[in-house]
Amino acid sequence: MKIRAVCTANPERLPGKKYKTGIYKHAVNGAVIIDSEGLVGDAICNREHHGGVDQAVYLEGSLTLDWWAGELGRPIEPGTFGENLVIDGLDNRAVSVGDRLITGELVLEATSARIPCATFAAKMADPKFVKRYTKASRPGIYCRVITGGVAEAGMPVEYVPYGGQKVTMPEMLATFGKLLSAEDRARYLAAPIHYKLRHILEAQLSDLQ
Numbered sequence: 001m002k003i004r005a006v007c008t009a010n011p012e013r014l015p016g017k018k019y020k021t022g023i024y025k026h027a028v029n030g031a032v033i034i035d036s037e038g039l040v041g042d043a044i045c046n047r048e049h050h051g052g053v054d055q056a057v058y059l060e061g062s063l064t065l066d067w068w069a070g071e072l073g074r075p076i077e078p079g080t081f082g083e084n085l086v087i088d089g090l091d092n093r094a095v096s097v098g099d100r101l102i103t104g105e106l107v108l109e110a111t112s113a114r115i116p117c118a119t120f121a122a123k124m125a126d127p128k129f130v131k132r133y134t135k136a137s138r139p140g141i142y143c144r145v146i147t148g149g150v151a152e153a154g155m156p157v158e159y160v161p162y163g164g165q166k167v168t169m170p171e172m173l174a175t176f177g178k179l180l181s182a183e184d185r186a187r188y189l190a191a192p193i194h195y196k197l198r199h200i201l202e203a204q205l206s207d208l209q
Contacts, residue, residue, distance in 0.1 A: 001157040003103060004062050004086040005078030006032050008042040014122050022050070023123050025079035031152040034106055036145050039084050054111045054194040055142045058083050059101070061090030064138045071136070082120065083140055087157055092138045095169050097191040098162025106149030110162075112194035113172035114140035137170040142194065167191045179204065 007025035014021055022043030033040040036053055044051035060083040065076045078086045087101065099110045116139075121129040133139070165187050180188065185201050193201075 001089040003155045004088045007079035011043045023082035027078040031150040035148040054144045057143045059085040060140045061092045062088045064092040096166040100160040102158040103155045107146040108143040112142045113169040139169050139173040
C-alpha cells in the first residue's frame with residue numbers, strides 16, 4: 001500500500017447554504033504535517049460533528065473509490081468525499097476498529113466509520129446520497145493519531161490489523177444509532193472505538209444495570 005493523495009480544504013460555502021464547510025478537499029503537493037488534531041492547515045468548520053482527537057484524519061481506500069467511480073459513472077478525484085488521505089490498495093470494507101496504518105513516523109488507528117450527512121449529500125448534488133452511501137456499506141474511516149508525522153503522496157503504508165475481536169467499518173455504519181445486543185456491546189467496548197461512541201455504549205450499559 002501507499003498514499004495516493006493527501007487532501008486539505010479551505011472553508012467554503014455550500015450552494016444554497018449559509019454555513020461554511022471543510023468538505024471541499026483537494027489533493028496537495030508536498031508533505032503535510034499531521035498532529036493529534038489532524039492535518040495542519042486543513043479546515044474543520046463544524047467541531048461538534050467533525051475533527052477531534054478520535055476523528056483527526058479521514059481516509060478512503062482507492063479500491064472503494066474505484067468502486068464508486070463505477071457506480072457513479074465518472075472519475076472520483078481525490079478529496080471528492082471530503083477525505084484527507086487516499087490509500088492505494090485499501091478496501092474500506094476490510095478495515096476494523098483498531099487497525100493501524102503506518103507511514104514514516106506517522107501512526108494512525110481506525111476508530112469509527114463515516115456516517116453520511118446532509119452536507120455530504122449536498123456536496124454530491126444528490127439529496128438521496130445519504131441513503132445510497134449507507135446502502136453501499138463501504139464507509140470511509142476515521143482515525144486517531146497515535147504518533148504524529150508527515151504524509152505525502154507516494155509514501156509507502158504498512159497495514160497492521162487489530163489483534164482483538166473485529167468491529168468492521170460496515171458493521172459500525174449498519175449499527176449506528178441502534179441498541180446493540182449485550183454480546184455486541186461488549187465486543188465494541190473491548191475495541192479502541194471513538195470516545196463518543198464509547199460514552200453512548202457505556203451509558204446504555206448503566207441504564208440496563
